[in-house]
Amino acid sequence: MATEFHNLQELRQSPSLATKVFIQRDYSEGTVCRFQIKFPSELGSRIERTLFEDTVKTLNTYYAEAEKVGGQSYMEGCLACATAYFIFFCMETRYEKVLKKISGYIQEQNEKIYAPRGLLLTDPVERGMRVIEVSVFEDRGSSGSSPSSNVSSGISQR
Amino acid sequence: MSAVMIARKVRKWEKLPGKNSFCCDGRVMMARQKGVFYLTVFLIVGTCSLFFAFECPYLATHLSPAIPVFAIVLFLFVMAMLLRTSFSDPGVLPRALPEEATFIEMEIEAANGNVPAGQRPPPRIRNVQINGQIVKLKYCHTCKIFRPPRASHCSICDNCVDRFDHHCPWVGNCVGKRNYRYFYLFTLSLSLLTIYIFTFAIVHVVMRSVDSGFVKTLQDTPGTVLEVLVCFFTLWSVVGLTGFHSYLISLNQTTNEDIKGSWSGKNRLQNPYSHKNIVKNCCEVLCGPAYPSVLDRRGLTQDDLPVPASTAAQSNPVPQTTKTTAPLIPNEHTPDDAKSSIADSAISHAEKGSPSPKKEKPPTPAKVPPLASPETDVEASIIIAKEKAL
Numbered sequence: 162m163a164t165e166f167h168n169l170q171e172l173r174q175s176p177s178l179a180t181k182v183f184i185q186r187d188y189s190e191g192t193v194c195r196f197q198i199k200f201p202s203e204l205g206s207r208i209e210r211t212l213f214e215d216t217v218k219t220l221n222t223y224y225a226e227a228e229k230v231g232g233q234s235y236m237e238g239c240l241a242c243a244t245a246y247f248i249f250f251c252m253e254t255r256y257e258k259v260l261k262k263i264s265g266y267i268q269e270q271n272e273k274i275y276a277p278r279g280l281l282l283t284d285p286v287e288r289g290m291r292v293i294e295v296s297v298f299e300d301r302g303s304s305g306s307s308p309s310s311n312v313s314s315g316i317s318q319r
Numbered sequence: 320m321s322a323v324m325i326a327r328k329v330r331k332w333e334k335l336p337g338k339n340s341f342c343c344d345g346r347v348m349m350a351r352q353k354g355v356f357y358l359t360v361f362l363i364v365g366t367c368s369l370f371f372a373f374e375c376p377y378l379a380t381h382l383s384p385a386i387p388v389f390a391i392v393l394f395l396f397v398m399a400m401l402l403r404t405s406f407s408d409p410g411v412l413p414r415a416l417p418e419e420a421t422f423i424e425m426e427i428e429a430a431n432g433n434v435p436a437g438q439r440p441p442p443r444i445r446n447v448q449i450n451g452q453i454v455k456l457k458y459c460h461t462c463k464i465f466r467p468p469r470a471s472h473c474s475i476c477d478n479c480v481d482r483f484d485h486h487c488p489w490v491g492n493c494v495g496k497r498n499y500r501y502f503y504l505f506t507l508s509l510s511l512l513t514i515y516i517f518t519f520a521i522v523h524v525v526m527r528s529v530d531s532g533f534v535k536t537l538q539d540t541p542g543t544v545l546e547v548l549v550c551f552f553t554l555w556s557v558v559g560l561t562g563f564h565s566y567l568i569s570l571n572q573t574t575n576e577d578i579k580g581s582w583s584g585k586n587r588l589q590n591p592y593s594h595k596n597i598v599k600n601c602c603e604v605l606c607g608p609a610y611p612s613v614l615d616r617r618g619l620t621q622d623d624l625p626v627p628a629s630t631a632a633q634s635n636p637v638p639q640t641t642k643t644t645a646p647l648i649p650n651e652h653t654p655d656d657a658k659s660s661i662a663d664s665a666i667s668h669a670e671k672g673s674p675s676p677k678k679e680k681p682p683t684p685a686k687v688p689p690l691a692s693p694e695t696d697v698e699a700s701i702i703i704a705k706e707k708a709l
Contacts (some may be wrong), residue, residue: 181418188447188454190467192407192482230607238606243400246501254609289413289613291464 177299184217184293194224194284196293203297208278216270216282218291220263227259260286332616336398336414337478345616347406349491350476357403363401363509365547367394369542370516377540381526386519388602395511400505401490406614409495410481412462412470420463427458453589469592471575484573494574497610503568506561513557517550571600 164190182204187197198217200210237255243250275282275295283294332345340351349356367390375387415423427443434440442457445465456465459472462479466472473493482496482622494502520543527536537544571593576582582590596602617682 178356181422183419183422186467188449188456188468191449228608234608235602235606237609241609242504244402244492245396247399251608254611256608257611260611286611287611287615288416289469291412291415292419294419 169242179297180295184295186291193228194285194290195221201295204280204295206279207297208275212270212274216274219266220285220293223259223263223266240302325452329620330616331614331618332622334620335614337411338476339411344466348408348614348616349405350486350488350493352475352488353491355488359401359489360398362399362549363394363512366516366546367512369546370520373542373546374516374519376529377523379450379538382522390512393515397505397508397512400501400508404487404501405492405493406702407492407498407501408614409493410483410497410610411476411493411495411612411614412464412467412479412481413614414479415460415463422442423458423465450591452589454591457462469573472682482573483545484574495631500605503561503564503605506557506564509557510554510561513550513553513670514548517554520546520550556599567605568601569597571604610650615691628680648706 166167180203182200182201184201196217196260197219198214200213206214227317233255263286264284267282271282279298281296281298283296285291285293288294330345332341332348335341338351340353341348362665364461370390371387375390378386404616407483431440434491443465445456445458446453447456447468450452456466456468459466459479460462461477463473464479464564466479469482470479472479473483473486475486476493479494480493480495482499484494484499484502490502490505492498523534523540524536524543527539531539548658569573570590572582572590576590582588582593594603
């Protein structure tokens with residue numbers, strides 16, 4: 162009865178999630194999308210610094226490519242303006258294409274590098290391009306001390 | 320015994336906080352007060368209709384048929400720009416989810432140290448250096464984030480908007496990073512259209528008066544008077560506004576920054592975003608990349624997932640008003656098999672090899688979601704949850 166559903170909901174709450182770490186934006190070069198390449202201390206024991214920094218640097222490169230104001234963006238802008246921007250109904254913008262590449266890259270990184278270490282990267286586009294969220298799952302092998310943090314079904318708590 | 324659960328597709332726009340109103344199942348996003356926007360549409364369509372009805376037949380025959388053709392093209396462009404400005408996401412920043420908000424709070428407390436009892440804690444400000452200039456980022460208590468540079472919270476829409484320019488009641492929406500160029504093109508093309516109609520209305524009256532006299536002309540084409548009046552008053556405001564925004568674009572400033580005097584030169588603060596070159600500034604603002612929306616309006620919320628998850632999880636390829644690239648938020652509950660399997664493997668690796676007992680299943684909601692609000696997409700999908708015991 163009710164207890165069955167209660168347990169299913171508890172299962173959804175995944176008690177093995179220990180904490181989440183948020184990599185902030187780096188605004189030193191203006192409002193372009195760029196994340197800080199600062200290795201957070203909470204990840205110290207879980208992943209090698211170079212691997213993590215490489216991931217963030219690659220993401221930064223992708224975003225720089227998407228936001229580059231150059232020949233291609235002018236062409237896209239002028240063509241779109243000439244068609245009163247109706248062409249955006251038919252065509253994907255360059256930014257969207259790069260976002261798809263980023264999504265694929267993050268998935269690949271999660272599969273190859275982060276998941277085996279009990280970590281999970283969230284695509285920044287799902288956090289408003291504000292942060293890279295890194296979910297850290299409890300390492301049951303060592304003495305896990307941190308209680309489960311409050312839950313990721315916080316989407317419904319807005 | 321089996322419990323019958325009714326779940327319907329709930330798209331994320333229905334759960335978005337803020338005071339926006341949505342139409343067409345989340346494709347259109349505007350402010351709540353739309354009265355002035357309807358007035359704008361009425362004025363433009365009305366004046367142009369009068370022009371096409373009264374002036375164009377005469378001018379097409381007596382001057383050139385290109386005149387009404389160009390007027391139609393210009394009118395269509397103005398309407399397209401207006402609707403794009405009004406209906407698109409201006410660059411709303413989604414609010415922080417609870418974990419992020421908590422993380423930021425902890426950082427703030429760590430930075431402030433111990434505040435003696437009775438004293439107010441210091442204001443929540445983060446200093447960043449942008450192109451050698453210190454810029455203060457303010458904390459938004461509503462959205463629970465430190466606002467990115469140039470972002471501001473619109474109190475009318477109750478959202479933080481990136482590169483916030485202003486809230487325009489005439490277009491019924493905020494003007495921000497994503498729709499600023501459409502707004503500018505709207506004011507520019509509307510200026511041209513107003514000047515065009517005004518000029519040719521006068522030309523028409525003059526030409527016709529030569530043949531039939533001034534009074535008879537006005538009697539034959541009464542719409543002309545109305546057009547001239549509307550255009551005359553519109554000219555001053557719209558042309559002025561276009562000029563003002565041209566000035567702002569050349570300096571790479573927003574209206575918000577201009578009003579606040581952020582870069583007016585006091586305290587030797589200069590605009591760190593300007594390229595110090597008018598052409599470069601214009602190119603960046605008008606020819607920069609088309610930023611996609613980070614609000615996944617048409618995605619499905621994770622509470623109510625219909626049984627055929629794969630088709631529902633795909634969003635439409637409408638780039639401007641929807642976020643085509645957004646998968647569902649990859650918490651532990653996405654229907655996306657790849658992501659759930661990654662999460663599973665992350666959990667299982669963390670648990671050192673023991674097979675994960677917490678296999679992801681399509682969640683069966685324990686609560687019945689509210690039904691039948693008029694704007695929502697009510698599609699009842701019936702999920703039957705059978706209890707193990709029976």
